[in-house]
Amino acid sequence: MGLARAEKEWEALMRQATAGDGAAYRRLLASLTPALRAVVRRNCGRIGLDPGEAEDVVQETLLAIHLKRETWEPERPIGPWIMTIARNKLVDARRRRGKAATAPIEDFADLLSAAGADDDYDRLDLDRMIGRLGDRDQSLVRALAIEGRSVRETAAALNMSEGAVRVALHRAIKRLAALFRGEDS
Amino acid sequence: MKTDALIDLLVADLEPSRLRFRSRLRLELACGGVLAGLILLVAIRLRPDLGAQLASPRLWFKFAATLTLSLASLGLVWRLATPGAEVRPWLKMLFLAPLVLGLGVLAEAVATPSSSWPARLVGNYAPFCVTLIPLLSAAPLACLLHALRRGAPADPGLAGAAAGLLAGGVGASLYALHCTDDSPFFVAAWYSLAIAIVTLTGYAAGRRWLRW
Numbered sequence: 001m002g003l004a005r006a007e008k009e010w011e012a013l014m015r016q017a018t019a020g021d022g023a024a025y026r027r028l029l030a031s032l033t034p035a036l037r038a039v040v041r042r043n044c045g046r047i048g049l050d051p052g053e054a055e056d057v058v059q060e061t062l063l064a065i066h067l068k069r070e071t072w073e074p075e076r077p078i079g080p081w082i083m084t085i086a087r088n089k090l091v092d093a094r095r096r097r098g099k100a101a102t103a104p105i106e107d108f109a110d111l112l113s114a115a116g117a118d119d120d121y122d123r124l125d126l127d128r129m130i131g132r133l134g135d136r137d138q139s140l141v142r143a144l145a146i147e148g149r150s151v152r153e154t155a156a157a158l159n160m161s162e163g164a165v166r167v168a169l170h171r172a173i174k175r176l177a178a179l180f181r182g183e184d185s
Numbered sequence: 186m187k188t189d190a191l192i193d194l195l196v197a198d199l200e201p202s203r204l205r206f207r208s209r210l211r212l213e214l215a216c217g218g219v220l221a222g223l224i225l226l227v228a229i230r231l232r233p234d235l236g237a238q239l240a241s242p243r244l245w246f247k248f249a250a251t252l253t254l255s256l257a258s259l260g261l262v263w264r265l266a267t268p269g270a271e272v273r274p275w276l277k278m279l280f281l282a283p284l285v286l287g288l289g290v291l292a293e294a295v296a297t298p299s300s301s302w303p304a305r306l307v308g309n310y311a312p313f314c315v316t317l318i319p320l321l322s323a324a325p326l327a328c329l330l331h332a333l334r335r336g337a338p339a340d341p342g343l344a345g346a347a348a349g350l351l352a353g354g355v356g357a358s359l360y361a362l363h364c365t366d367d368s369p370f371f372v373a374a375w376y377s378l379a380i381a382i383v384t385l386t387g388y389a390a391g392r393r394w395l396r397w
Contacts, residue, residue: 067397169194177397
């Protein structure tokens with residue numbers, strides 16, 4: 001895929017997602033993830049994190065893209081926005097691991113030119129963090145993410161309203177992002 | 186858990202058309218500004234001779250300085266919290282405010298005898314200035330920080346400090362409607378001190394609350 005074309009497509013998908021199109025949002029995240037993974041892995045190698053840790057950074061970046069998506073202005077290019085978020089998350093990861101901040105982190109062009117990389121890692125970090133959510137939130141997250149159920153099915157299974165599932169899910173996602181940052185509250 | 190499963194989770198949490206961050210920031214700033222304006226009108230009051238002073242260049246100088254600061258820091262603050270936005274030109278714009286201040290001080294030095302300078306610098310109500318400007322800035326700062334929690338600042342302390350500058354600029358613009366110490370010397374010393382207090386508060390609050 002041409003560089004400009006990939007970016008245009010991500011922008012179009014994000015606009016549709018902002019309007020509430022879940023299928024477009026899934027396509028966006030699915031298409032972004034391999035590119036992010038390749039860039040993050042390469043940078044992790046250079047700053048002394050192993051490729052498994054790279055997948056944690058990818059997951060944390062996806063969480064941030066999700067939670068901060070209203071900071072993207074539809075008329076601005078989406079590539080620098082995504083790459084800046086990824087770079088911030090790499091810097092955080094490096095700081096957490098106590099590595100000296102020496103090697104510079106590569107730039108945005110790499111995001112578009114990166115060959116897609118597959119997900120070979122079943123990460124433990126995210127599972128551990130999910131384990132720190134409350135019981136109900138854990139069952140909710142497992143039902144939606146691992147069992148692949150819809151919000152409606154999850155609501156029925158947990159005997160909650162769909163609205164309550166949505167509210168609890170959003171809180172759980174914010175909590176997961178906070179746990180990634182190393183905050184406990 | 187695999188990343189694909191995380192994507193399922195994020196897609197399930199998608200909600201349509203939330204307010205863009207930039208609009209939200211402006212909206213909350215407006216709320217904070219209106220609140221501070223009400224505090225000024227009800228509790229602090231306008232200066233009684235405001236109408237008569239409208240012809241005074243000293244009064245307009247005060248607004249020139251505080252509004253320049255407010256506009257420059259408004260441009261800066263949302264960019265600091267928006268990934269990929271160009272920040273540097275707006276950091277430079279920030280220097281316009283001290284420049285305006287310096288020109289005012291220079292004009293005052295040329296226009297007045299040096300024997301009157303100490304009295305102009307000290308003014309009559311400096312303690313009010315350094316307490317009421319932070320007080321008037323509190324609501325705008327709180328609203329800005331609340332909005333910024335939805336932002337993604339690379340440097341939370343810096344974003345908080347920029348919010349403090351903006352809130353301080355708004356608070357000082359409002360206080361200028363009350364304040365009868367009109368010399369640019371006074372403004373350069375005491376307004377700056379008051380705004381610095383608000384900026385430091387914003388910095389500390391940003392480091393504490395704006396991590397993401």
